[in-house]
Amino acid sequence: MRGKRRKRFPLRISWTLCLVADAESARGRDLIQIIRQAVEGGVTLVQLRAKKLPASAFLNLALEAASLLRKKKIPLIINDRPDIALACSAAGVHLGQEDLPLSAARRILGKDRLIGLSASSLKEAHRAQKDGADYIGLGPVFSTPTKATTLTPLGLRGVREICSRLSIPVLAIGGIDRRNARQVIAAGADGIAVVSAILGARDIFKATRKLKSAVSISGAARR
């Protein structure tokens, strides 16, 4: 493998617990403060999402998050916008099915940054892997209050089937909380991504810690 160009980020990333820091779901609370507490609680990855903010406000938030997370060595992933990911030197970008295609994002971000894709079926997940995605955001696993969606939840069975057929990391998302997180990891996901389970909690730190403990135990039990 000598001389083979390796990506900078994936090797170091722990997929265990990803906070999707969604500006709209913060409901007026300070999102940076939430991220800070979640980091203390043990998130291993943060995705920043702000679908309704103007780009300049999104970038300012991203720069603040990037500065905080850099110190903690937690990778930051920007939702939807490769341009903003580049502008804040994020670890990568997460693209939904309605966002830019992977090829367009790759052209901007190059090979050294992560590109994750949302997938809600084996077909989408396979295609994302074939197209060169660095990881899959797979869901919804369960029904979720965060996104108004018509997608059928995959259930643990769907997660198990899809994970067994993919070689890239899978972050399971959608309705995951501390009661079911363990089963999701047991079904084969490399980690979980949550919005409400952390952003909806009164005590961000405590909620994160409980989630982390749930996924960490099951991570060990899985092998």
Added chain:
Amino acid sequence: MRGKRRKRFPLRISWTLCLVADAESARGRDLIQIIRQAVEGGVTLVQLRAKKLPASAFLNLALEAASLLRKKKIPLIINDRPDIALACSAAGVHLGQEDLPLSAARRILGKDRLIGLSASSLKEAHRAQKDGADYIGLGPVFSTPTKATTLTPLGLRGVREICSRLSIPVLAIGGIDRRNARQVIAAGADGIAVVSAILGARDIFKATRKLKSAVSISGAARR
């Protein structure tokens, strides 16, 4: 000047008449069809704007517009998103005051693509020029039905003052129609940019031709 790197686009651009093809203002009509008719009518530049579309839909529209405009040798400018501008090989990007800062866009687009900035005062226009903008979108010149804005219209006097102090091209925008277009060019603008004056017309081709004739006559009269 030998060896000095020149930009690919600005040298060829005619600033006379820019259509701001705003997806939301098309009100259900086929935007590509509108652009086609406006090109036949004589627009010299098209800016594509779709603030509310998901990125994939915006990109699809941009690819269609780019393909049409390439054949006609009309430059395409993408509003707000350098990533989409790059993905559709547009001539450049137009950034409003709430969009990404110029430096972030330049990093993505390099020196060979245009970056235009909106400015509504001499101060903003000066700063944009200093920061390396390739042109200014200056306005609102008059009050406009397209954008809900609290900005005070600059009037012809404002346009005259600001244009006299800038060295980069100025596209005047805001409430410009075929009755006042001539005066705007006489006040020093290199061209006009319109939304409603073309998109609001029943006959796109005819409306464009009348605007073009208004700005062309005054363009000649200015010198």
